[in-house]
Amino acid sequence: MPAEEPAAPPAPFDLAGTKALMHGSPAGMALLDTELRYLYVNPSLERLNGIPAAAHLGKVITEVLPDVDIRTDVLKEVLADGRPRQIVSGGHTWAESPEGKRHWQAAYHRLEEDGVVRGLVGLIMEIGTTRRQQEEVERTRSYLALLDTASARIGTTLDMDVTCQELADFVVPALADAATVDVFPSDVGHEVRRPPAGVLRMRRAALATSPVLEVDAERFGGPGDYLDYQPDAAVARCLSSNRPVVENFLGEEEMSRSISTPDRGAAYRSVGLHSVVTVPLAVRGRPVGVLGLLRGGDSPAFTEAADVVVARELARRAAVDLDHARRYAHEHTIAKELQRSLxxxxxxxxxxxxxxxxxxxxxxxxxxxxxxxxxxxxxxxxxxxxxxxxxxxxxxxxxxxxxxxxxxxxxxxxxxxxxxxxxxxxxxxxxxxxxxxxxxxxxxxxxxxxxxxxxxxxxxxxxxxxxxxxxxxxxxxxxxxxxxxxxxxxxxxxxxxxxxxxxxxxxxxxxxxxxxxxxxxxxxxxxxxxxxxxxxxxxxxxxxxxxxxxxxxxxxxxxxxxxxxxxxxxxx
CATH class of the missing domain: 3.60.40.10 (PPM-type phosphatase domain)
Incomplete structure (x- = not known):
């Protein structure tokens, strides 16, 4: 019998028809060969990825987008069994985005021609807005749960310092990486040196930090310390306006202005703190003290829309407990002094x-x-x-x-x-x-x-x-x-x-x-x-x-x- 001739290699893949379908799509579309290399990307995907089509061709996805968590193992499964799959990916592309990390949902189908597997077709759509909305909903739910438990965990005694510490412990790490509570020094039973003219003197009543922050309480300003703030410091501005003061990504000038001593400024920088919200603790318009929320490292900056609203509501509730404790302490001190004298x-x-x-x-x-x-x-x-x-x-x-x-x-x-x-x-x-x-x-x-x-x-x-x-x-x-x-x-x-x-x-x-x-x-x-x-x-x-x-x-x-x-x- 004559020997069988070897099968002819498959004809080259004709992209012309496929390109015509993909080019005008508002969604990002790509053709990948069986080695998961780009054969074609449409203009929409160019914009999503932030680089021209020519920079894609002949390269695998991980080469083009190294900061996106593409599931290449799933893509290989689509090539192997032909069953379409959807993948959610996240990361950073070359396109500029104010949102930071972005998210996409992609559907991949196997492309066959005359029974020969030619590669994959991918349809990619950004879902960042939907994901951000979902995260916002989840954050809001967690904040509402936080507020629900606040009354049970803050103000359990009539001791002012205990109440301050309960407040600081409550917001870390749920709302901040570190928290401070400063109150006005008592005017009964204590001799506090008068501060220089124009300087606001506060007593630190509580400090709480997340375990990930290695904080030296003495450098940070621990409970019992007296801290002096300049008139343009965040604490002074917060108390004078009775409104929260948000300072994100503090520079050297802002840090030196808002921190009471250079050593404490160095302590803040040493643990990477970059964002501070100072919230007034006031009852009936009369200030009792301030709550300071601090974030550092990879934690996001504070936002007015959620973080500050929740912090202010917590401060409002805690201020009532602090006012009760302050009045009790004031009365208790006077009574003790009177009884001691008698x-x-x-x-x-x-x-x-x-x-x-x-x-x-x-x-x-x-x-x-x-x-x-x-x-x-x-x-x-x-x-x-x-x-x-x-x-x-x-x-x-x-x-x-x-x-x-x-x-x-x-x-x-x-x-x-x-x-x-x-x-x-x-x-x-x-x-x-x-x-x-x-x-x-x-x-x-x-x-x-x-x-x-x-x-x-x-x-x-x-x-x-x-x-x-x-x-x-x-x-x-x-x-x-x-x-x-x-x-x-x-x-x-x-x-x-x-x-x-x-x-x-x-x-x-x-x-x-x-x-x-x-x-x-x-x-x-x-x-x-x-x-x-x-x-x-x-x-x-x-x-x-x-x-x-x-x-x-x-x-x-x-x-x-x-x-x-x-x-x-x-x-x-």
Whole structure:
């Protein structure tokens, strides 16, 4: 048999007809050979790729567009099985675009001629606008979810610095790579050096950074630092206009103007921060401080359309919590200063009388109460001791407590019985307009007659510790209504009180506990005994250590005694 002749090679591919169909298409179109090299691109694809058609021909896609993530493996599958496929690609072409990264959707079909695979036909359309819209929708959804959770995570306490830190932690990394919260320095309880003229001084209350930023808090300005800003700094402009200030892609001039010190400017540059939004924290038009949002590295610049709107809404909500915390802190500081001045160590009425006192608030974060005590000297070797507790907490309670203390000193006359002093004190309180009731225990000690005369206006009974006795005993006595209630009915009870006997007085915070009968609580105090040192201060420390650990209210305690060895039989 004659040998078979080899098959003739396929005829060259005629592009003329295909080009005619593709040339006028508004979509980008390309012909690729079986090696995925360009055979033809139409004018629309030239514009999309940003280079002329001649620069495409004979080259594979990855050579022409190295920064586009083309799935060449999928294109080879189309060549192999002939099944059309769609591919979404993204990246950067040679065409100028303000959008940065762009996205395309392409459909590829296998091209055959007389049963011979000739290559691929690609139809490419840019979908950047659709993708950006989708990303914007997703970003908006995430921001709405962020706002939904803000109220649960910001303002959980009435501590201003804690609230500031909660705000900073909340926005990182959801909204920024780093965040700062600056507030005005407090004008109560702090001595802050006055800044130079024209300089705005703020206190940094919080700092939060993303884990990807290695930030030195000391160089950045950590919580507690005072920062000075020039009049044209972003913080100063934000506070003066009560509007956000956006600074994207900060240059050296803008950075040096807006950062308080050159060292902090260097710290910002060292971590690649390039965009800052400064948002006012204001309530009813009154500024409380500013929230600073910072982005760096590959993070996008801030946009007015979304980022700043969300930041401002977060700042508006947080400012309400900060204002509550600021007012609370202001009131708490004033109340503490007032109470501290009123609860200074009582004056010793006589060299033979020893006095010790303590005051312990229930919690550093709680408003101070109206606990008070006093020791007033009387004639003929006697002295009056008072322990009281104004109902309520805060500045009003502290002010009412000062009124009670002052009125008591005015109405306590030398020869007046304790019950009569309470009656006059109650009458004077009602006339003075003090609108807070108070309990009060009075004790008049006569060191010559060795007696103690007691009267109570709703207050708990005292404990006596006699010399040599193994434990104390609670005095059983009549108790009248609290002061300020408009009622009276007080009774004086007399008990022995010789030399060396300790009179221990206290407010209810020492003993009252939820779910426990008050008589049981008071009875525990009978376990008190004089420490080996014999010091009154040690006795008070013992009482606080044993009974104040789980206290739910402020505690005031007072211990007094007449020294032993004093001649009691005469007044000489």
């Amino acid at each position: 609860l200074s160590r009582p004056a010793v009425p006589h060299p033979h009388v020893q006095v010790a006192s303590r005051y312990r608030p229930s919690d550093e974060g709680a408003l101070v109460g109206g606990d008070w005590f006093d020791v007033i000297p009387l004639r003929d070797g006697r002295h009056l001791k008072a322990m009281g507790d104004v109902m309520g907490h805060g500045v009003e309670a502290a002010v009412a407590m000062s009124h009670y203390r002052s009125i008591l000193r005015a109405v306590a006359e030398d020869d007046m019985e304790p019950h009569r002093i309470l009656e006059r004190l109650g009458e004077a309180v009602v006339r003075s307009g003090v609108d807070r009731a108070a309990t009060c225990l009075l004790a008049v000690v006569d060191r010559f007659r060795r007696t103690c005369r007691l009267a109570s206006a709703g207050h708990l009974p005292p404990v006596f510790l006699d010399p040599g006795a193994p434990r104390g005993h609670v005095v059983r006595m009549s108790v009248g209504p609290p002061l300020g209630s408009g009622f009276d009915g007080y009774v004086t009870t007399e008990v022995p009180c010789g030399p060396g006997t300790v009179l221990f007085m206290y407010t209810d915070g020492l003993v009252e506990r939820r779910g426990e009968d008050i008589d049981v609580s008071v009875a525990r105090l009978e376990s008190l005994s004089m420490p080996a040192s014999g010091r009154l201060e040690d006795l008070l420390d013992q009482a606080l250590d044993r009974f104040a650990e789980d206290a739910e209210d402020d505690i005031a305690v007072l211990a007094t005694r007449v020294r032993e060895g004093v001649a009691f039989g005469s007044q000489g």
